[in-house]
Amino acid sequence: MLRKIQMLLQQKKFIQLHELLETLNEADLAVYMDELEGKDMILFYRLLSKEKAVDTFAYLEPDVQERLIQALTDSELKEVTDQLYMDDVVDLIEEMPANVVKRILRSVDSGQRKVINELLNYPPDSAGSMMTIEFVALKEHQSVAEAFATIRKHGPNKETIYTCYVLAPGRRLIGIVTVKDLLLSPEDAKISDIMETSIISAYTTDDQETVAKKFDKYDFLALPVVDHENRMVGIITIDDALDVLQEENTEDFEKMAAMAPSEDTYFKTGVFMHARKRIMWLLVLMLSSTVTGMLTMRYEHAFEAVPLLIAFYPMLMGTGGNCGSQSSTMIIRGMAMDEIHLKDFFKVLWKEARVAVIVGTALAALTGIRILLQYTDAPLALTVGLALVATVLISKILGCVLPMLAKRLKLDPAIMAAPLISTIVDMCSIFIYFNIATWIMHLS
């Protein structure tokens, strides 16, 4: 399809291209625009119908939006900002450089400017910064027919019309009515009689992750947002909640792999930025594994006496790291999904300990038998086997204790993932390994 679009552009068959573009979905149009070069991209955009153009704009990547805004005339820009929902305008302003922001703010009227400033004031990653202010408000004394009239009048500019909010004086949220309820009720029914009054809402200051999880739990299409005086100020729609969930998952993946989370996609992040995001944790972890190295040197006498001890060193450290990584991943993910809570601490600890004993014993038995067969060295088999059980146990316990401790200290549990736990487990397992060796083989 992209090739066809490029061909039509080259051949200047604009009418044909316009007709083709009208049949495509806006999310796809945005992807194609992303692939086009400067002038073609602008031309492509101008070939879209007004409605399609604005919807496509909302799906574009920030860098394409920036290039596009630079090329648009003031009146074209005004068309975009007039039609975008407030949350999208605010997202745009947060992404754009200062000179583009100035142009955007010049293109909106003073009422909009006031709202934008208010929305920009909410902390980043809060419900306030996610929400939009365009929702359908109803009054409790209205009838169903009147409600439909309100929806028909104000609906076109609202992000969703399917959930309507019943407000009392002072913008106090007293009920929720869905269009389904309205459609299935008689025309003269009172809103107050059909509205749902058990309301689940978010505060403007709630964390975006908490909000997104509510969508996951309750299967909402939209969630009302209230301020601390309980006045309704906006709504969050499920498409934005879905984006936040995916963002938060990506962040967890990155943190768990010892990286600073990034805002941009892989390709949009420059090489130096990639390096910067990765080097911090590498330095920290390098420092701690240097300590492990020094610790190893304290047992020089042991591996000088029995050089074969070194042969099991990578296996012990590797297994410890992997076991710790398994447990911490289970616990971090479980906490992120609200399946594991801090009050379950001892339950988790007991479960991991039992899993560790089973896994550790099985691995130790196999390794011990292999060593016996290969080297016919019983003390070595015993040493490695015991060290393996201890390493598995320690790594599984650290793998559940550290993430839960982080949560208790209000840190993100995701930082207590495989990389950090591996280095700590390494240290412990070296210490245990050589001490068991010294003891069993009388090396001191």
Next chain:
Amino acid sequence: MLRKIQMLLQQKKFIQLHELLETLNEADLAVYMDELEGKDMILFYRLLSKEKAVDTFAYLEPDVQERLIQALTDSELKEVTDQLYMDDVVDLIEEMPANVVKRILRSVDSGQRKVINELLNYPPDSAGSMMTIEFVALKEHQSVAEAFATIRKHGPNKETIYTCYVLAPGRRLIGIVTVKDLLLSPEDAKISDIMETSIISAYTTDDQETVAKKFDKYDFLALPVVDHENRMVGIITIDDALDVLQEENTEDFEKMAAMAPSEDTYFKTGVFMHARKRIMWLLVLMLSSTVTGMLTMRYEHAFEAVPLLIAFYPMLMGTGGNCGSQSSTMIIRGMAMDEIHLKDFFKVLWKEARVAVIVGTALAALTGIRILLQYTDAPLALTVGLALVATVLISKILGCVLPMLAKRLKLDPAIMAAPLISTIVDMCSIFIYFNIATWIMHLS
């Protein structure tokens, strides 16, 4: 709240409890039910109004559903299965043991039973097994007013009414109309004039992950599902897509931590099952790190000549593992999010190589200087520094090549994550380290 519920149950204040429960959300009710013991749980359920009871049932964990079904009378069970959407009934049947399945199938009528059998025949994790058959179908010659009449008549039993599907003879899907379109159009407008004809749909055999990603990309509330003769057979709603996204993310987390993915939550999985899910990969990885250990023994002469070489061994292996983990996580996640494709292979490789050179050089310089200061041993500093650059480079390259290779071979890229890459990198870095040492320090 749970304590209040338990108290009211104990004091047998059932009317008061019933009134309290009516004000609560079904997802929350399900959580409370999960916490109650046998008889209390059944009592709690019977205190719910019919409508609330069925909605709550859909939110329950499978083991609670099972206990509940065992306790329900046949007519109570029929009420549940009559009211549940078909996709929920099918999910239920897939989770329940044979004797419960028998009771469920006995409670539905023969028409339902036929549909259930059809849905059960779709491969697990396919669009067919996710979809439900309750949707609003319209005809193109209908007017808006007639469409509303259809919605009012059939709407109560449909999972969503907000997106309606326009079918031609033979159940061919020719258009989509949203209730928003209907509300904002004049009553006498023809459906064929207002329907959207550029349709994005899924096939019954599409993978559930592909389907869920479409929701993420296009911001749909529902997606039509067609069979291979292009007949519309059902819809998938966004709440189910959200669940699938979260499930797939959890699976990726588990695979990337070297575990077999589990279907159940952490606590519902028994200790032995946990051990089984974790031990397979541990064994494989243990075997490969044993090879690393043996490789190390080939260089016994080196660390006997310069024991200090061992001190940098954990640091090298740790850094290699962490660098590989960073790259593979970026690539795996990027591919899962459709940001990185196989055609980007060389672009990714070139980017990772440059990042590796920057990161490797920085770490090597720091480590080299530290060794110089601490041991005033230039050959050692050079050896460790060079080995570090090589390790970082290899690990970052493997970290992007292996996941992309897996994808090319139609395997899940997530298995090429930190644990496996670490073991491979370990082997390479030991080989490089001792060879550089032998060369620079003339050890052979």
